[in-house]
Amino acid sequence: MKHGPTTRVLLTLFFLGLIATPIVIKRISARKKAAEASFDSSSALARHGFYLREVSHEAGVNFTNEAPTLDPKLTPIMPEVASMGASVSVVDYDRDGWPDFYVTNSREGSRNALYHNNHDGTFTDVAPQLGIADVNQSGTGVSMGAVWGDYDNDGYEDLYLIKWGRPELFHNDQGHGFTRVSEQASLPKWINANTAVWFDYDGDGKLDLFVGGYYNENIDLWHLANTKMMPESFEYAQNGGRKYLFHNLGGGKFEEVSAKLGIDSRRWALASGAADLRGTGHPDLFVANDYGVSELYLNDGKRFHEAGKETGIGFAPKSGMDVAFGDIFNQGKYSVYVSNISEDGVLIQGNNLWTPKDGTSGAAIKYENLARDLGVELGGWSFGAQFGDLNNDGNLDLYLTNGNISLDHNKSYWYDFAKVAGGNHSIIEDAKNWPSMEGRSLSGYQQKRVWLNDGAGKFVDVAQAVGVTDTYDGRAVALVDLWNRGVLDVLVANERGPLLIYKNTVTSENKWIEFQLEGTASNRSAIGAQVALYWDGQEQIQEVSGGSGFAAQNDRRLHFGLGKVPRIDKAVIRWPSGKVQTIENPTPDKLYSIKEPA
Amino acid sequence: MSQQAIAVPLAAKPPQWKTWLSLENRYIPPVFITLILLIGHFTYGILESYPKTLLAIGTAIATELILGRIFLGKWPNLASAYISGISVGILIRSPGFWPYALCAAIAITSKYVLRFNGRHLWNPSNFGICVMLFLASESVATLSIQWGNNIWPMVVIWILGSAILWRARRLQISATYVISFLALAFVRAWITHDPWQSEIAPITGPEYQLFIFFMITDPRTTLRSRTGQCMVAFAVAVVEMFLRLDQSVYAPLYALFLVGPPALFIETWMNKRRTQAALHPQQDITRS
Numbered sequence: 001m002k003h004g005p006t007t008r009v010l011l012t013l014f015f016l017g018l019i020a021t022p023i024v025i026k027r028i029s030a031r032k033k034a035a036e037a038s039f040d041s042s043s044a045l046a047r048h049g050f051y052l053r054e055v056s057h058e059a060g061v062n063f064t065n066e067a068p069t070l071d072p073k074l075t076p077i078m079p080e081v082a083s084m085g086a087s088v089s090v091v092d093y094d095r096d097g098w099p100d101f102y103v104t105n106s107r108e109g110s111r112n113a114l115y116h117n118n119h120d121g122t123f124t125d126v127a128p129q130l131g132i133a134d135v136n137q138s139g140t141g142v143s144m145g146a147v148w149g150d151y152d153n154d155g156y157e158d159l160y161l162i163k164w165g166r167p168e169l170f171h172n173d174q175g176h177g178f179t180r181v182s183e184q185a186s187l188p189k190w191i192n193a194n195t196a197v198w199f200d201y202d203g204d205g206k207l208d209l210f211v212g213g214y215y216n217e218n219i220d221l222w223h224l225a226n227t228k229m230m231p232e233s234f235e236y237a238q239n240g241g242r243k244y245l246f247h248n249l250g251g252g253k254f255e256e257v258s259a260k261l262g263i264d265s266r267r268w269a270l271a272s273g274a275a276d277l278r279g280t281g282h283p284d285l286f287v288a289n290d291y292g293v294s295e296l297y298l299n300d301g302k303r304f305h306e307a308g309k310e311t312g313i314g315f316a317p318k319s320g321m322d323v324a325f326g327d328i329f330n331q332g333k334y335s336v337y338v339s340n341i342s343e344d345g346v347l348i349q350g351n352n353l354w355t356p357k358d359g360t361s362g363a364a365i366k367y368e369n370l371a372r373d374l375g376v377e378l379g380g381w382s383f384g385a386q387f388g389d390l391n392n393d394g395n396l397d398l399y400l401t402n403g404n405i406s407l408d409h410n411k412s413y414w415y416d417f418a419k420v421a422g423g424n425h426s427i428i429e430d431a432k433n434w435p436s437m438e439g440r441s442l443s444g445y446q447q448k449r450v451w452l453n454d455g456a457g458k459f460v461d462v463a464q465a466v467g468v469t470d471t472y473d474g475r476a477v478a479l480v481d482l483w484n485r486g487v488l489d490v491l492v493a494n495e496r497g498p499l500l501i502y503k504n505t506v507t508s509e510n511k512w513i514e515f516q517l518e519g520t521a522s523n524r525s526a527i528g529a530q531v532a533l534y535w536d537g538q539e540q541i542q543e544v545s546g547g548s549g550f551a552a553q554n555d556r557r558l559h560f561g562l563g564k565v566p567r568i569d570k571a572v573i574r575w576p577s578g579k580v581q582t583i584e585n586p587t588p589d590k591l592y593s594i595k596e597p598a
Numbered sequence: 599m600s601q602q603a604i605a606v607p608l609a610a611k612p613p614q615w616k617t618w619l620s621l622e623n624r625y626i627p628p629v630f631i632t633l634i635l636l637i638g639h640f641t642y643g644i645l646e647s648y649p650k651t652l653l654a655i656g657t658a659i660a661t662e663l664i665l666g667r668i669f670l671g672k673w674p675n676l677a678s679a680y681i682s683g684i685s686v687g688i689l690i691r692s693p694g695f696w697p698y699a700l701c702a703a704i705a706i707t708s709k710y711v712l713r714f715n716g717r718h719l720w721n722p723s724n725f726g727i728c729v730m731l732f733l734a735s736e737s738v739a740t741l742s743i744q745w746g747n748n749i750w751p752m753v754v755i756w757i758l759g760s761a762i763l764w765r766a767r768r769l770q771i772s773a774t775y776v777i778s779f780l781a782l783a784f785v786r787a788w789i790t791h792d793p794w795q796s797e798i799a800p801i802t803g804p805e806y807q808l809f810i811f812f813m814i815t816d817p818r819t820t821l822r823s824r825t826g827q828c829m830v831a832f833a834v835a836v837v838e839m840f841l842r843l844d845q846s847v848y849a850p851l852y853a854l855f856l857v858g859p860p861a862l863f864i865e866t867w868m869n870k871r872r873t874q875a876a877l878h879p880q881q882d883i884t885r886s
Binding site for chain 2: 346348378434436
């Protein structure tokens with residue numbers, strides 16, 4: 001080599017500088033995190049405009065999820081295969097104007113709970129007397145989630161219970177009880193599903209139901225014929241459960257039409273959501289799949305067309321576990337958040353924030369993943385996430401829960417997991433080839449994320465600073481104004497952990513407005529109705545949802561934060577029937593109850 | 599994965615077109631790894647971001663050009679830098695851009711800094727990736743499960759890779775490693791009581807083949823003698839076994855990182871001694 005000692009020294013210094021770079025970056029990042037880590041309510045209120053306080057015990061809610069125990073052949077990896085089942089969905093089941101919520105349990109024989117809002121800050125479990133508690137009986141499978149929708153337009157929200165097992169539809173008898181109507185509705189005998197969503201895909205005024213299978217529906221997880229029930233691949237699996245689209249025929253009858261209408265997939269669905277992503281007036285269906293790519297079913301009102309690859313969302317396979325829609329830039333366009341897995345030093349999939357590319361729309365819509373640019377990419381082993389304006393500043397924030405399996409604090413199953421997951425399909429699809437977990441954690445004890453939207457294109461995690469300090473294995477998140485105060489509270493369902501209620505306190509300077517919609521020509525739940533709010537030169541759209549996030553359903557009432565001293569120009573409601581209704585100059589700090597005009 | 603795994607033939611020169619189509623062509627390995635990348639991407643979408651891979655390749659090439667010009671006094675052949683860059687682009691996973699550039703820069707610079715007796719000791723991309731995994735684990739992981747789990751991609755890589763290594767007279771390295779890995783997998787299964795299938799699972803995934811065909815066969819960082827090459831491959835498998843028993847996710851990368859340089863160092867030192875002994879036989883006899 002031709003060089004002098006000085007050049008050699010300079011080269012060595014340069015090399016040492018390169019090696020030192022990651023250490024410096026790590027230190028700067030740790031310092032930043034430490035500065036955000038301490039919680040103080042007054043400084044949180046001053047700095048971020050809100051704080052959250054966990055009040056489940058005060059509110060009389062002492063619900064702890066219990067995990068299922070499947071076939072003994074799966075015992076060595078039971079925590080991994082039985083790691084879901086905690087869910088929460090918001091409903092005003094008795095139409096008293098106060099939101100209630102339903103939570104699921106997953107041990108055989110365990111009971112689900114419907115917490116009735118007592119209007120005084122407390123809740124009472126009324127599921128046993130209303131007939132929707134004892135739904136996890138041996139031989140019928142166990143609950144994985146629940147979605148509410150008024151399928152017969154009688155004004156009362158009915159319950160579809162998502163199960164690994166016998167799916168159930170319960171008719172709401174005017175808030176006084178529930179009647180099981182699964183057979184009348186022609187539901188299949190067994191589905192191993194984790195997601196379902198109510199939506200009126202054909203705009204006939206009756207709610208239809210999508211159900212996404214996870215494990216193959218021919219598998220009874222409690223009585224396995226053999227142990228070949230795992231995914232054939234960790235990124236390209238197509239041996240999961242089938243999909244169902246139940247078309248509402250009226251009179252409590254449903255017809256399964258998925259294949260006929262273009263929904264034919266055996267990917268491992270974990271989350272789904274429906275929204276009019278292209279402004280066509282027809283709700284499109286987004287499905288996040290574990291062990292593979294997401295799917296986007298574009299709806300022309302009669303048929304669906306899977307356009308994952310065309311739109312850009314269905315190319316890189318990850319571990320999709322959440323679907324949430326949000327107009328994060330206040331531009332009248334939905335972005336879609338899909339959670340995945342990230343584990344330091346092992347696997348960095350990163351979560352996806354699919355945002356419409358500028359200049360694309362309608363049938364030619366294309367999405368780009370802006371999760372990294374906006375700062376919402378890394379959330380650990382992420383599960384449920386929801387958009388909502390937590391500090392009423394006029395920008396949608398993002399609440400994410402995470403954590404997969406928290407067992408032994410000091411022992412990780414990641415090595416064995418990674419070892420097998422990369423192997424040939426004949427090895428990984430057979431549960432007996434998987435090493436025993438032996439009490440080890442797999443991405444456990446993780447810190448949650450509360451990403452605050454600064455309105456300028458960045459989200460900043462303030463979870464620790466605003467009081468979200470739990471490290472349970474989070475699954476479902478639902479946002480709801482629990483006590484009709486004009487703020488979004490947060491419900492979090494944890495696997496093998498307590499149901500948490502984070503009560504929100506928001507600075508009174510920031511204003512809000514809420515809309516409670518009821519369809520007439522449209523489905524009475526108004527699922528699919530969209531409100532576009534125009535204020536201070538911006539436009540934000542929100543849509544009534546029949547299920548979103550992971551195993552969750554937000555309040556059907558739409559909540560908009562407005563910031564300080566807002567001047568609202570108008571609210572434009574586009575009903576699923578196609579009718580458009582405009583409310584001029586609505587008043588802030590008010591809940592508007594609106595019935596679809598005749 | 600840094601150098602072409604092909605020895606330039608010493609026999610009489612064949613016609614140029616034959617040389618270009620021959621497996622002895624020094625550009626075959628870069629072409630081969632590019633093909634793997636493209637096939638992997640267009641069938642399995644292994645690259646989430648073209649810019650990141652291009653950044654790694656561009657940084658590796660730029661660093662090689664600058665350092666080669668300064669320290670070798672000429673523009674270096676870029677095949678090696680290209681392979682290092684593309685390896686970093688394939689194997690590193692990070693949400694940020696900087697790890698790709700930094701890893702590629704570290705990999706290439708290590709060739710010029712960490713040298714003994716005129717040879718660089720570490721496989722450049724192995725060094726760069728291991729440094730990133732050690733020091734930036736919160737920002738970096740390696741590709742682990744992004745190649746599907748079917749047998750066919752693996753079969754294609756095995757056939758092509760074996761053909762190239764056979765012509766390059768380096769197949770013994772990969773063969774020794776694979777046989778050792780499989781044998782030691784059963785030893786691990788016996789020790790840990792885990793299913794033997796789980797122990798052989800890593801080598802059945804196509805991603806592992808990059809390690810087998812490109813990294814451990816790098817001519818610049820492997821020994822000259824065939825016996826020595828096989829011993830090092832076996833030693834890598836043994837160290838990997840111990841790292842795996844300690845549940846190290848990146849056991850093969852770390853094993854090569856730990857075994858390769860000492861082996862090279864010992865070989866170089868022994869060669870030096872032999873040369874000195876040949877030059878001064880009387881002195882040696884006197885000493886002995």
